[in-house]
Amino acid sequence: IELSKMVFNDDYDHPDNLEYILESVLMPSDKSLDFKHLQDEYSSVLLNQCQCMGSCENKDSCPHGTQFEYDSEGKELILKSIGEKSDIPVIECNDLCGCNPNTCLNRLVQYGPRRNLEIFQSEIYGSKGLRSTVKIPGGAYICEYAGELLTHSEARRRLRINEELGLMNYVLVLNEYSNDEKQQVTIVDPSKRGNIGRYLNHSCEPNCQIVAVRTDCPIPKIGIFAGRGIQAGEELCFHYGGEGQSKNINNGRPCLCAAPNCTGFMPNTAIE
Helix, strand or coil: CCCCCCCCCCCCCCCCCCEECCCCEECCCCCCHHHHHHHHHHHCCCCCCCCCCCCCCCCCCCCCCCCEEEECCCCEEEECCCCCCCCCCEECCCCCCCCCCCCCCCCCHHHCCCCCEEEEEECCCCEEEEEECCCECCCEEEEECCCEECCHHHHHHHHHHHHHHCCCCCCEEEEEEECCEEEEEEEEECCCEECHHHHCEECCCCCEEEEEEECCCCCCEEEEEECCCECCCCECEECCCCCCCEECCCCCCECCCCCCCCCCECCEECCC
């Protein structure tokens, strides 16, 4: 399959006075050891490059491939394992790899959010939401949930302030597991610096899900993918506790999703 030449593209913006960032960035330094560790991770580079001559579809020859496949109907790459629990990490090829970007089927999230996304006023939630003006196939990439990368202590501090002041909480904790053991925790807050991903609302019956995707850094991007086929104009939502980062599901803020299986409460973010 010959893919057209791709470049990073994100021409979205915030409708209000927030700083728009294209991908997650480090929080301001608090000079702690935790921040130094986070900074070192952020500055590190994944060195397991491929030297493929083809499309990076063969898992025996490509150390990264086999996670995406080409959807001929939608004419785009989609995630194969959507909706399935998998311990296989999603690692994209990058500029250090020897493969041809025009034929590689393992480069998707690095090119930025999909086109035709629209911020709108959601009647269900009474707040801004996100939708697409065109149909989205299951497994398709929506956008990154981008914001400030936080240390555990800074995340706890921000959550405490949000609770004390009654502010909206945007802090998302992504827990990654291998053989049911937690391996890595990534914390992102787009409350003041973020991208279009901050407008996806929570649903107890979501049509999107989050997936850890690495391109060239040990810290993953929090990728949002369509969990099923999504119709044009349908609001895009994911479960805020979908990666095991929530607790006390029965005493959080009231949930407004109105799904048949709605718990009635928003998940509370848990940081261990």
